[in-house]
Amino acid sequence: MRVASVLESISAGIRCFASHAGRAGEVVGSVDKKHTISGVINVPQRILMGPGPANAHPRILAAQALPLLGHMHPPFLAIMDEIKSGLKYTFQTDSPYTLMVSGTGHAGMEACISNLVEPGDKVVVGNAGIWGERVVEMSKRFRGEVTDLKVPAGQTVPYELLKQTLEQQKPALLFLCQGESSTGTHQNLTGLGELCKKTGALLLVDTVCSLGGVPMFADAWGVDAIYSGSQKCLSAPPGGAPLFLSPRAMEKIQRRKTPPATYNLDLNLIGDYWGWFGKRSYHHTGMVSTCYAMREALALVNEEGLESMWSRHKELHHRLWDGLHSMGLKSFIEKDEDRLITVNTIKVPEGIDWAALIKNAMDEYNVEIAGGLGPSAGKVWRVGIMGYNARPANIELVLTAFKDGLKKQGWKKF
Ligand SMILES: Cc1ncc(COP(=O)(O)O)c(C=O)c1O
Structure with a gap:
């Protein structure tokens, strides 16, 4: 390589270094402002009766x-x-x-x-x-x-x-x-x-x-x-x-x-x-x-107290199922003793669009009912009864949302 070209490449390197580093404290480059957000965060209030998260206390x-x-x-x-x-x-x-x-x-x-x-x-x-x-x-x-x-x-x-x-x-x-x-x-x-x-x-x-x-x-x-x-x-x-x-x-x-x-x-x-x-x-x-x-x-x-928490969850689980049974709905879990109180899985009956019922619950009642997950996907709805949300008014709301959602799809069993 000729001496002149070696010197040229060294000086190009120095110019490049200078343009990246700048002097101490000096900002080099300009801020790209195409990705920005501003204003106060806006979060809708929802009643979360799916498998979690539940609403916080x-x-x-x-x-x-x-x-x-x-x-x-x-x-x-x-x-x-x-x-x-x-x-x-x-x-x-x-x-x-x-x-x-x-x-x-x-x-x-x-x-x-x-x-x-x-x-x-x-x-x-x-x-x-x-x-x-x-x-x-x-x-x-x-x-x-x-x-x-x-x-x-x-x-x-x-x-x-x-x-x-x-x-x-x-x-x-x-x-x-x-x-x-x-x-x-x-x-x-x-x-x-x-x-x-x-x-x-x-x-x-x-x-x-x-x-x-x-x-x-x-x-x-x-x-x-x-x-x-x-x-x-x-x-x-x-x-x-x-x-x-x-x-x-x-x-x-x-x-x-x-x-x-x-x-x-x-x-x-x-x-x-x-x-x-x-x-x-x-x-x-x-x-x-x-x-x-x-x-x-x-x-x-x-x-x-734990005992009182456990019985509150259990009572509401029974209240939910009394209501669901009266609409002709059934549990996904065959054996009584295998049923989880905190996350309830409800069989989607033949001919009912599970996603439409979930959408109706959210649109009309602001309440989250979830669909299935993994092996239960497309087969069940999931209703959580958990913590702060485990209250009678929330169970009534879920039942009303089910009733309305089913009625809108022509369900006749209640
Ligand atoms: C039984 C069980 N295990 C593990 C997890 C995973 O927890 P996370 O989503 O908080 O990571 C969940 C979440 O729903 C759960 O229900």
């Missing part, structure tokens, strides 16, 4: 608007401690290992799987719908050896099948979804904690749409790990995932040969931020406002 929304604290400030750490304590009550446990994962139910799910499953571990998944499906997929991603106990949509996983599988396979983990919101089933957990202990498995339970709406006794039932969600029976906005580990589950995490393949959801590190080990270390910036909301949500649970 006003006291929880007010708490969420309180001034921010630093995520390591002592008054905020005290709020985190209150959450741990409120969760102990809500899960019914004395285990010191409760906290709220920053993220939705999926973050709780992934925190449990990624920490409790080591590569090569056997994982048995009771799969009654899309949440079982996702745990199958997630466990494989964390290199578990999965046995997928898939049951037909609308059924729960039979105790005998679980017993036989646990005894034969001796897995490290058994997963069950207490409230399968895609199909509307309630998995009975009786006797499974004991069985898991006998066969050396940990019992992991999804309670995203059931915690606070139906009984859960983590210690008495021998459950080892639970994740949940904020936006359903706990009446808070989405964004926080309550989590519980038994001392047995904690031992397994501490005995791991390799750290979990996720830093963000490493429960040793998150637990250290939440004070599980007698100190506090920064792991991530805690979700300050979401923690205020969770603190208030748990205070409401504690004030109302």
Whole structure:
């Protein structure tokens, strides 16, 4: 290369550098204004009677608007401690290992799987719908050896099948979804904690749409790990995932040969931020406002009392079904004992356009009724009875919306 051309290319490089960098503090380039938004946010008010989120309690929304604290400030750490304590009550446990994962139910799910499953571990998944499906997929991603106990949509996983599988396979983990919101089933957990202990498995339970709406006794039932969600029976906005580990589950995490393949959801590190080990270390910036909301949500649970919450949900479930039956509608779930109280699945009768009924409910009554999901898509409507929304007036509104929607489609059975 000639000397002149070398000098030319060096000076072109310097010109190019100068035009990108500018002088310290100098703005180089011009702002493209084609993508902008302005004005105050506009959100319609709706009554959310689908499978979640449910409407949040006003006291929880007010708490969420309180001034921010630093995520390591002592008054905020005290709020985190209150959450741990409120969760102990809500899960019914004395285990010191409760906290709220920053993220939705999926973050709780992934925190449990990624920490409790080591590569090569056997994982048995009771799969009654899309949440079982996702745990199958997630466990494989964390290199578990999965046995997928898939049951037909609308059924729960039979105790005998679980017993036989646990005894034969001796897995490290058994997963069950207490409230399968895609199909509307309630998995009975009786006797499974004991069985898991006998066969050396940990019992992991999804309670995203059931915690606070139906009984859960983590210690008495021998459950080892639970994740949940904020936006359903706990009446808070989405964004926080309550989590519980038994001392047995904690031992397994501490005995791991390799750290979990996720830093963000490493429960040793998150637990250290939440004070599980007698100190506090920064792991991530805690979700300050979401923690205020969770603190208030748990205070409401504690004030109302679990028994009273469970019976409120149950009563309204019966009230809903009295009304639906009187219109000639039927449950998607054959067996009474398998029906979930908090997410109700209603069979779409032949000749009825389910989507038109949902649209009519929203247009005319401002109320959300949802369609099916995964295995129940196109076959059911789903009505949530959860938390702050579990009130008689809301059930009446849903029934009125059903009646009107069916009438408009020429339904004659009432
Ligand atoms: C039973 C169940 N598990 C898990 C999830 C996932 O939770 P999220 O959407 O908050 O991540 C849901 C959400 O509807 C659920 O109902």
